[in-house]
Amino acid sequence: MVNPSSSGTNFPNEKDFEDEEEESDENMEQDYDNYYDDAFDSSSDIEEVTVLPTPHQAPGTSTSRIGTTNNEYFCSVSSSELEKIKQIERKIEAGGKEQPCSICLCDLEPNTSSTLPEDEVVSLKRCSHIFHKGCIEMAFKSKMQCPLCLTWYAASFGDQPMDATMRVSQMKGKVPGHPDANGFHVISYSIPDGIQTAAHPRPGTHYSGTSRVAYLPNNKEGTQVLKLLQLAFDRLLIFTVGDSVTSGAKNVVTWNGIHHKTCIIGGPSCYGYPDADYLNRVQEELAAVGINKDLL
Numbered sequence: 165m166v167n168p169s170s171s172g173t174n175f176p177n178e179k180d181f182e183d184e185e186e187e188s189d190e191n192m193e194q195d196y197d198n199y200y201d202d203a204f205d206s207s208s209d210i211e212e213v214t215v216l217p218t219p220h221q222a223p224g225t226s227t228s229r230i231g232t233t234n235n236e237y238f239c240s241v242s243s244s245e246l247e248k249i250k251q252i253e254r255k256i257e258a259g260g261k262e263q264p265c266s267i268c269l270c271d272l273e274p275n276t277s278s279t280l281p282e283d284e285v286v287s288l289k290r291c292s293h294i295f296h297k298g299c300i301e302m303a304f305k306s307k308m309q310c311p312l313c314l315t316w317y318a319a320s321f322g323d324q325p326m327d328a329t330m331r332v333s334q335m336k337g338k339v340p341g342h343p344d345a346n347g348f349h350v351i352s353y354s355i356p357d358g359i360q361t362a363a364h365p366r367p368g369t370h371y372s373g374t375s376r377v378a379y380l381p382n383n384k385e386g387t388q389v390l391k392l393l394q395l396a397f398d399r400l401l402i403f404t405v406g407d408s409v410t411s412g413a414k415n416v417v418t419w420n421g422i423h424h425k426t427c428i429i430g431g432p433s434c435y436g437y438p439d440a441d442y443l444n445r446v447q448e449e450l451a452a453v454g455i456n457k458d459l460l
Contacts, residue, residue, distance in 0.1 A: 283298065320455075322453075325358050325403065352377050353402070354373075357372055373417055374417045388447075389447060389450075396422060423446055425437060
């Protein structure tokens, strides 16, 4: 959850940007100094505030209900309805080839001689894709998401350490590429050392924590991304525990596939601004794990 505590915090220096996953070039130091002189009037331009309360979700609710509340996610498909669907597919597919169940690759024709519930053909309620009941139930145990169109059917949760904190503050200044921004949203993450749980690669093994600082433009779209990141953080999706691909360090806290801007300048190569497509890309990454603006 977001830590509402606030303390007098100076603008982070270069050591705050260090990251085994994301390291900026050493020759950026002079560029930073020049940028600070031009963008900021004084250290008083940094204002610690708490914004956008994060909704609090209980982990573990996404898949535990499968098998008892199937009707919430899919409904049965009769033989006549299935034939209508197949007729449409024959017109769409080149050569008139019928589509099998995309999970088991077997024919979707209901087995009328079978009394097994897993042989039933069902249609997902939100996207209408059809599967064998047993196939989609098995898929949902891993991820509550349509295998074809990736529509989510329940909240997703990650394995981020539970004692991680996220603090948001405001900082005045010019945001390269975002002339409409009223400075920056500054996100400060802190994850202490801990012991890996059953959800991590090596349960019972110590892992090293980390601290991260990231930046978003304080404008309409940047504020929306901030809200999405707060929701992703509360669902334990921002960080994970494992091995660093870049440094080779084992049993460390790492980013979990949702990219952050850890520098304020330098462009994409330095994980900074300007980067015209960044806000779109990060929203796509968030949507891929079930976090989108429809949840706000």
